[in-house]
Amino acid sequence: MQKRQKRFEVLEQRAVNKDGFIKEWDEVGLVAMDSPYDPKPGLKIENGKVVEMDGIPCAEFDMIDTFIANHCIDVNVAAEAMAIDSLEFAKKLVDINVSGAEIKRLVPGLTPAKILDVLKKMNVVELMMAMQKLRCRKTPANQAHITNVKDTPALLAADAAEGSYRGFQELETTVGIARYAPMNAIALLIGGQVGCRGTLTQCAVEEAMELQMGMKGLTAYAETVSVYGTDQVFVDGDDTPWSKAFLASAYASRGIKMRFTSGTGSEVQMGYANKKSMLYLEIKCIMITKGAGVQGLQNGSISCIGVPGAVPGGIRAVLAENVATVLLDLEVASGNDQTFTHSPIRNTARMLMQFLPGTDYVFSGYSGVPNYDNMFAGSTHDSDDFDDMLVLQRDLQCDMALRPVTEEQIIAVRNKAARAMQAVFQEVGFPAITDEEVEAATYAHGSKDMPDRNQPEDLRAIEEFLKSGKTGLDIVRALHKHGFQDVAESVLGMLKQKVSGDYLHTSAIVDENFNVKSAINDRNDYMGPGTGYRLEGERWELLKNIPQAISPEDI
Amino acid sequence: MVSFTKDQIADIIRKVGDGTSPEALESAVKNVLAKLQSEGLSAPASQGGKLDASSYPLGIKRKDLVKSATGLGLDDITIEKVIAGDIQFDDIKTRPETLAYQNEIAKSVNRPNLANNLARAGEMTRIPDARLLEMYNFLRPYRATKQEMISMAEELEEKYQAPACAKLVREAADVYEKNNRLKGDR
Numbered sequence: 001m002q003k004r005q006k007r008f009e010v011l012e013q014r015a016v017n018k019d020g021f022i023k024e025w026d027e028v029g030l031v032a033m034d035s036p037y038d039p040k041p042g043l044k045i046e047n048g049k050v051v052e053m054d055g056i057p058c059a060e061f062d063m064i065d066t067f068i069a070n071h072c073i074d075v076n077v078a079a080e081a082m083a084i085d086s087l088e089f090a091k092k093l094v095d096i097n098v099s100g101a102e103i104k105r106l107v108p109g110l111t112p113a114k115i116l117d118v119l120k121k122m123n124v125v126e127l128m129m130a131m132q133k134l135r136c137r138k139t140p141a142n143q144a145h146i147t148n149v150k151d152t153p154a155l156l157a158a159d160a161a162e163g164s165y166r167g168f169q170e171l172e173t174t175v176g177i178a179r180y181a182p183m184n185a186i187a188l189l190i191g192g193q194v195g196c197r198g199t200l201t202q203c204a205v206e207e208a209m210e211l212q213m214g215m216k217g218l219t220a221y222a223e224t225v226s227v228y229g230t231d232q233v234f235v236d237g238d239d240t241p242w243s244k245a246f247l248a249s250a251y252a253s254r255g256i257k258m259r260f261t262s263g264t265g266s267e268v269q270m271g272y273a274n275k276k277s278m279l280y281l282e283i284k285c286i287m288i289t290k291g292a293g294v295q296g297l298q299n300g301s302i303s304c305i306g307v308p309g310a311v312p313g314g315i316r317a318v319l320a321e322n323v324a325t326v327l328l329d330l331e332v333a334s335g336n337d338q339t340f341t342h343s344p345i346r347n348t349a350r351m352l353m354q355f356l357p358g359t360d361y362v363f364s365g366y367s368g369v370p371n372y373d374n375m376f377a378g379s380t381h382d383s384d385d386f387d388d389m390l391v392l393q394r395d396l397q398c399d400m401a402l403r404p405v406t407e408e409q410i411i412a413v414r415n416k417a418a419r420a421m422q423a424v425f426q427e428v429g430f431p432a433i434t435d436e437e438v439e440a441a442t443y444a445h446g447s448k449d450m451p452d453r454n455q456p457e458d459l460r461a462i463e464e465f466l467k468s469g470k471t472g473l474d475i476v477r478a479l480h481k482h483g484f485q486d487v488a489e490s491v492l493g494m495l496k497q498k499v500s501g502d503y504l505h506t507s508a509i510v511d512e513n514f515n516v517k518s519a520i521n522d523r524n525d526y527m528g529p530g531t532g533y534r535l536e537g538e539r540w541e542l543l544k545n546i547p548q549a550i551s552p553e554d555i
Numbered sequence: 556m557v558s559f560t561k562d563q564i565a566d567i568i569r570k571v572g573d574g575t576s577p578e579a580l581e582s583a584v585k586n587v588l589a590k591l592q593s594e595g596l597s598a599p600a601s602q603g604g605k606l607d608a609s610s611y612p613l614g615i616k617r618k619d620l621v622k623s624a625t626g627l628g629l630d631d632i633t634i635e636k637v638i639a640g641d642i643q644f645d646d647i648k649t650r651p652e653t654l655a656y657q658n659e660i661a662k663s664v665n666r667p668n669l670a671n672n673l674a675r676a677g678e679m680t681r682i683p684d685a686r687l688l689e690m691y692n693f694l695r696p697y698r699a700t701k702q703e704m705i706s707m708a709e710e711l712e713e714k715y716q717a718p719a720c721a722k723l724v725r726e727a728a729d730v731y732e733k734n735n736r737l738k739g740d741r
Contacts, residue, residue: 243695243696293670
């Protein structure tokens with residue numbers, strides 16, 4: 001071009017043009033939800049057994065097909081469900097006169113290709129309608145990532161306290177250095193309870209280590225238990241549907257809540273999509289989760305969001321996978337937990353798909369820390385966006401489970417968490433947290449504001465801690481001894497949750513009075529206007545009153 | 556959990572008096588017990604009927620039923636006792652009966668898959684942490700021969716009265732064989 005058009009020169013510099021886009025490429029599975037290679041729906045049952053599913057005879061089933069046929073498909077309802085025209089089924093999903101319970105009675109009779117065929121009939125607004133009606137828990141909730149690049153414990157505890165104080169019912173951490181896992185888990189356990197009693201905390205690391213920490217009472221739930229939609233990728237992830245089902249029961253046997261993780265794009269990214277669309281493969285992951293008897297799933301592409309994000313209709317497919325999860329009556333922690341675009345406009349548009357209808361956890365990892373400290377590679381929104389989120393809730397009268405706070409309140413809970421952590425370190429034999437660290441953690445924006453610790457010393461102490469056989473009860477004793485009676489009571493309260501097992505049920509969260517709210521006693525009963533969760537009354541009064549709003553009386 | 560000693564079983568057998576070896580009958584009785592247990596029937600029958608959503612959450616509505624692994628009630632687990640060292644970590648673990656109640660509740664709200672998971676979990680409460688971790692790792696691809704997997708299923712049945720878990724492992728053994736995911740297949 002000899003002469004540039006000036007508007008195009010400006011557009012070229014826009015954030016969205018730093019993103020990568022690709023045209024559909026069916027042969028490698030770079031297609032959101034409509035590949036010509038996706039199987040046609042069909043199901044044959046003989047003597048109560050699935051003998052053919054989506055055109056594949058059982059002799060040719062791979063491991064995943066076998067698991068789905070054996071554990072997920074309900075042969076008693078299959079004939080009735082499969083006979084319903086896909087378009088009619090899709091209409092039921094948005095029809096306010098058809099209850100969620102009736103839909104969920106039929107869905108276990110559907111094959112993966114049939115569920116795909118139903119979802120393909122729906123646009124994003126219809127998918128949001130379905131989510132609003134079908135998500136398992138009535139009250140939406142939210143989850144935050146709490147991590148930092150230095151794995152510095154006082155800051156982790158302070159950030160956890162701020163996160164739970166702001167309203168996140170679940171907090172997830174991970175590590176910069178793998179061996180820090182137990183220390184980071186303890187920081188979230190303590191900080192989470194300082195900010196709000198009943199907060200569930202987890203530490204995402206390798207499967208066996210993650211289970212071990214749960215067994216010691218250092219975490220309340222687990223989430224990073226990955227499943228995949230093709231055999232080869234599953235095995236490359238060093239598991240099978242059976243090993244994962246076994247692991248699921250192992251968690252429940254220790255009274256620990258657990259959900260699986262999957263997401264569109266993971267199979268393409270790992271090179272074995274078998275020419276299938278991303279959503280088709282993801283539906284298989286959801287059905288594996290259901291078949292394993294796990295209560296819920298984290299999906300919404302998760303760490304592979306760049307892949308569906310690059311193809312046409314990809315973000316619609318991501319919403320569709322969240323809907324498929326609730327359709328199968330599973331808790332959904334609905335993504336929005338990884339940066340996928342340079343464009344703030346795209347970022348927020350993607351998040352609205354879950355925020356507007358409400359999900360069990362709108363974000364399965366809102367970055368409760370600045371994104372530079374987010375060890376999950378950054379979320380769509382971070383701690384610098386808190387006020388934007390509060391205003392969005394207020395603008396739209398729509399709840400993402402966050403609440404307005406004051407600077408004084410946040411300073412107080414951050415400081416208390418850092419001091420509680422300091423006390424526990426002294427008792428369990430970890431290298432001291434200095435007063436300087438407590439002060440820095442209280443007022444920090446992120447780890448840039450924290451002094452460095454002696455990492456080799458920390459890691460040696462963590463090894464000792466693991467060998468010592470210490471458990472969550474030692475944390476309780478340490479807190480109590482140093483005057484943090486209320487925090488000690490709360491940590492013990494979380495340990496006691498594992499005795500009753502109430503929070504093993506679908507979509508369970510624990511409120512500030514240690515009452516479990518799940519899909520059983522807080523069942524979503526949406527059937528149109530005037531039903532389901534409504535942001536009103538006391539909660540709406542709370543969310544209206546952001547500190548920035550001026551009051552006419554004060555003028 | 557209902558449990559019979561070998562002598563009791565031998566006694567049953569003598570009463571049956573059909574000439575079958577005590578070992579064979581013991582295994583038959585075990586299978587019956589295991590089946591009862593996997594169906595969540597081993598829970599004490601004192602509540603008069605199955606639990607459902609009206610009993611949920613158990614920790615509030617049926618506190619009388621919730622006991623830890625060592626038999627403590629929720630109100631017995633106090634901060635004072637923890638501080639005094641009267642409560643150890645084993646005292647605050649869940650026990651099979653509690654998971655059997657949760658299994659009943661899951662069934663009552665039409666979640667049979669979750670109920671199955673809880674049935675396996677109830678069985679696993681009897682398996683020590685370290686062994687349970689080993690078993691999980693053993694089920695990962697290419698770790699075990701078919702015979703080793705079957706041995707593990709037998710261990711689950713015999714040592715831990717875990718028939719639902721054993722069934723899952725036996726099924727995996729067949730599938731791994733068919734799909735070349737056994738030790739040496741890589």
